[in-house]
Amino acid sequence: MNSLNSVFDYEDIQLIPNKCVINSRSEADTSVTLGKFTFKLPVVPANMQTIIDDKIAEMLAKEGYFYIMHRFEAENRLAFIKKMHGQGLIASISVGVKAEEHAFIREMSAQAVIPEYITIDIAHGHAESVIKTIRLIKRLMPQSFVIAGNVGTPEAVRELENAGADATKVGIGPGKVCITKVKTGFGTGGWQLAAVRWCAKAASKPIIADGGIRTNGDIAKSVRMGATMVMIGSLFAAHEESPGKTVEKDGQLFKEYFGSASEYQKGEHKNVEGKKILLPHKGSLKDTLKEMQEDLQSSISYAGGRDLSALTKVDYVVVKNSIWNGDTI
Ligand SMILES: NC(=O)C1=CN([C@@H]2O[C@H](COP(=O)(O)OP(=O)(O)OC[C@H]3O[C@@H](n4cnc5c(N)ncnc54)[C@H](OP(=O)(O)O)[C@@H]3O)[C@@H](O)[C@H]2O)C=CC1
Numbered sequence: 001m002n003s004l005n006s007v008f009d010y011e012d013i014q015l016i017p018n019k020c021v022i023n024s025r026s027e028a029d030t031s032v033t034l035g036k037f038t039f040k041l042p043v044v045p046a047n048m049q050t051i052i053d054d055k056i057a058e059m060l061a062k063e064g065y066f067y068i069m070h071r072f073e074a075e076n077r078l079a080f081i082k083k084m085h086g087q088g089l090i091a092s093i094s095v096g097v098k099a100e101e102h103a104f105i106r107e108m109s110a111q112a113v114i115p116e117y118i119t120i121d122i123a124h125g126h127a128e129s130v131i132k133t134i135r136l137i138k139r140l141m142p143q144s145f146v147i148a149g150n151v152g153t154p155e156a157v158r159e160l161e162n163a164g165a166d167a168t169k170v171g172i173g174p175g176k177v178c179i180t181k182v183k184t185g186f187g188t189g190g191w192q193l194a195a196v197r198w199c200a201k202a203a204s205k206p207i208i209a210d211g212g213i214r215t216n217g218d219i220a221k222s223v224r225m226g227a228t229m230v231m232i233g234s235l236f237a238a239h240e241e242s243p244g245k246t247v248e249k250d251g252q253l254f255k256e257y258f259g260s261a262s263e264y265q266k267g268e269h270k271n272v273e274g275k276k277i278l279l280p281h282k283g284s285l286k287d288t289l290k291e292m293q294e295d296l297q298s299s300i301s302y303a304g305g306r307d308l309s310a311l312t313k314v315d316y317v318v319v320k321n322s323i324w325n326g327d328t329i
């Protein structure tokens, strides 16, 4: 197990700058390769119903960003893949592990409607059900890149990789609308960044850090600790384009963001591990993506490099609860 000394989270870390080697931040290359494709940013919006829909997926794919469609309108997935492929775009979907999901995997294979990326999306991903699902996909659709999760330990990462996963997703309970940590007592909430580091050291394939990103600087920190890609919910919620419902309160506009294991998603109060929050309306998603890219380019320049690889080597200090220092953005 991790020693307590090496347990930290995003707000406890500051990266140490190196001499700048570029003349403008615009020279810094933020692109990342995952599987057979290269994307503009090492960032993917969470595969949740208040974060992504068909329209956003299409926009992201057209603009060269990675995306993962959620699995909560299960019956639309085949048509979604066909529609994306019809436009020459990458298809990236999510599946669960139940019998009906295995039937769906067989259906995709039988119809030769093969997505480029398939994410197995369940709460406790270190499970035989996930291993069976990985094996089924790899047997029927070996050309699909399989992301499996979520997990929070090196043992889980290795086991899913050995079963055939092409990448694993790390994060149990650090999410903004997550209540797993309080309902079950388990998770990586409060030490997610250390868990990413711990898992990445054991991984032989890419790691996706999932949950707990609160500022753009946290993306650079995730890459430093070994993440190839970073999944983000709350920072991508509440935009003009976001699927969540808009609510007006005291003359101010908010949008809802709810957990995939919340009663709002499930339609019943059973095994609830997520909640709903209202976030102030944020404007356009494209502007947020642009700012994320600019901030990450700046991070690369502080790292003394020209691309993301520079971030993987920088020194860092652990200073508990240091970054806010009483301030807000
Ligand atoms: N990243 C995170 O920290 C978390 C994410 N989530 C998100 O919520 C959504 C729903 O997740 P999930 O409930 O797993 O999906 P499903 O409802 O599809 O459940 C998947 C299967 O796993 C079983 N299962 C779920 N949790 C456990 C567990 N703790 N132990 C044993 N079996 C379990 C379920 O059975 P049964 O329901 O009968 O137990 C079901 O058969 C997903 O999108 C997931 O990513 C949810 C919680 C935490």
Ligand SMILES: Nc1nc2c(ncn2[C@@H]2O[C@H](COP(=O)(O)O)[C@@H](O)[C@H]2O)c(=O)[nH]1
Pocket (backbone or CB within 6 Å): 046, 047, 048, 150, 171, 172, 173, 174, 175, 176, 177, 178, 179, 180, 181, 210, 211, 212, 213, 231, 232, 233, 234, 235, 258, 259, 260, 261, 262, 273, 274, 275
């Ligand atoms: N414990 C729960 N985790 C959830 C739920 N729905 C989604 N998630 C996870 O949160 C991240 C997004 O985190 P954020 O901090 O960026 O907002 C998402 O990708 C899932 O892994 C849930 O109901 N319960």
